[in-house]
Amino acid sequence: MHTYAVLIIGSGFGGQCAAVNLLKAGIDDFRILERRDFFGGTWCQNTYPGAAVDVPSPLYSLSFAPYRWSQMFAEQAELRHYTEQLIEQFGLRERVELGADVEGVEWDEAEKRWLVHTRARGTFRTQFLINASGPLSQPVIPNFPGMDRFQGKTFHTNNWDHSYDYRGKRVAIVGSGASAAQVIPAIAPQVEHLHVFQRTPHWVLPRADRKFGRFQRWLLGLKPAYKLLRWLIYWQFETRVIAFKYSRPAIHLVQRHALRFLKRQVPDPVLRQKLTPDFTIGCKRVLVSSTYYPALSRANVTLHSREHGIASIDESGINSVDGEHLDVDLIVWSTGYDATDGVISYPVSGKNAVQLRDVWAEYPRAYLGTSLPDFPNLFIVTGPNTGIGHTSALFIIESQMNYILDCIRTVRAKGLRSIEVRRDAERTYTAMIHREMQRTVWKSGGCHSWYQSKSGHVIAMFPGFSFSYHLLTRALKPADHILS
CATH class of the missing domain: 3.50.50.60 (FAD/NAD(P)-binding domain)
Structure with missing residues (x-):
């Protein structure tokens, strides 16, 4: 059995961001589990003709890894190159287990560890588990006769x-x-x-794309210029x-x-x-x-x-x-993904054998879209109500990392073994999310979309400004958690 301090499931931007943040925090005892035979997630998997990002590239990138983009809306090949550059820059390739298709995870209460069972790579044991498999990873194909x-x-x-x-x-x-x-x-x-x-x-809006010239690409290589452009785009979209x-x-x-x-x-x-x-x-x-x-x-x-x-x-x-x-x-x-009810595709068994599928039977929910009662030391990247319809999803992912790393650092600094969100804190947060959601077009715009779960609740989106979410994740609230 392979034992690590942290396991990350998924090697897309969420998994890469988690890995880099762990390294920056001085935590190098981790592994990334990737079910496919290649590293990289969405922009290495989705290679269909015309594939491109629909958020301006200087914003759809990680804040700690600027890049000289060739155009405002990068196409798949360039996004893949950016992904591969991240992997090489931070030495992530040697930290991934390819072909590690997770079949299920279970919490060992006596050991305060997660057991992660994979189809071909055996069982892994870890203190902290970060699910970064992403909401757009389980394709859906309708069933037609014949x-x-x-x-x-x-x-x-x-x-x-x-x-x-x-x-x-x-x-x-x-x-x-x-x-x-x-x-x-x-x-x-x-x-x-x-x-x-x-x-x-x-509804369709025009794509204000443009190629960057040599001088503009040179400017993108300067961190102050890159940061300025990111923030100009950010506030325009916000x-x-x-x-x-x-x-x-x-x-x-x-x-x-x-x-x-x-x-x-x-x-x-x-x-x-x-x-x-x-x-x-x-x-x-x-x-x-x-x-x-x-x-x-x-x-x-x-x-x-x-x-x-x-x-x-x-x-x-x-x-x-x-x-x-x-x-x-x-x-x-071209029929989309199971992005709400199927946000985690494998069985998850928490404390006292509580099953995540039962907890989410009505609709998926999580504190800060990231953690749940009865599931200690488990963190979900791009979990329920962390989607963002107006700006870069990577901004939300980086905000989640503030919370996740705070949780891990707190447990390690105090010499403890686990952290778990309190049930009342999760309920209060979830009630706030769906109360605020009533005011949004995603709830009252007169459509049924993949933003909604089978229950009718809007599960994919965060109902407000992305900076509001960022402020919620800036610092751990100990009173909302059980430390043991």
Whole structure:
């Protein structure tokens, strides 16, 4: 059995950030467990055509690791290079166990340790466990009748098969969210015909992208300039919360801007009607693209709305609900992830064999979106209600690290063995989250989105300014915790 002071599950930005913060705190007795056979998370896994970030790159980066970005919205290859640079810069590669697919974890009360069982790497034992598997790591594929009969090629955008040549083929892409909005413009000019199956339309805003020149990239290499640009972008994006939560007139102004953009880019009134959402902007994730609408307007692209959706699949293609049969060679599932109810995919057994799936049966919740009663020394990176719809998720991750490292340092400094959030503290925090959520567009915008769990509670998002969350995590509140 392998024993470490800290184990981190997941090697994406959350896991990397946790690892670097441990090293900075003088804690080097840790390992990163990665289920795949490569290190790096989202931007090494998602290699579909057109993959790119939808937050400006100088903000979508870790504060301690500036980078000379080539453009405002980095594409997947550059994000992967940034990830690999982080891994090399901080010597993380020798601290990862690849192929360590976690099957379950359990708390050993006598030893005050977590036992982490993996499929191929045996069992690990640790005092502190950080889950950084991420909310967008479990792809979801809907179950249509006849799927197993299809003789063509199928795959999810999360696992794009680059050995398959889609050029000149008849392709169906199921879904019209963030990944689809990037894939569609990338492949539409190269396929014979593209069928896009849209359950509900999304609001789209233009992408203010730009290439950085040589002098600008040089400036990005200077820490003061990089920090200044980060904060300028941060405060510009932070104002969006005013529309999402505090000001209906402000959000209606944004919505009118989106409608004008739609009208300008889609002259066909029939197609434009199909692409016009019936909910308030922001209720679902807003897409940022200047190429999505033009791609859907191409002669070789057909948009199928809900009333013309998929009824079944057979050997040669798709049968729509209105009786049409579409011959296709490839079906791409761009159908998202189990990002709320499935935020942790493996069984977790805490004190007195309390099961996390039972605690979260109604809906997932956690103190600061990070820790839970009955689960000592367990910390969840990007846990319930830590998502952010207006700025960089990495800002939230770094804020969580303040709290997590405070917890670990406190236990070690006092010569103790465990820290656990008090039940009343978690309940008070969760009540505040969902009370504040009532005022947001995510709750009252008239849509059903992946932000919500099956219960109807909005689980993905933090209902306020990101700096408010940062202030909550700046210092450990001992009165909210049990130390033993």
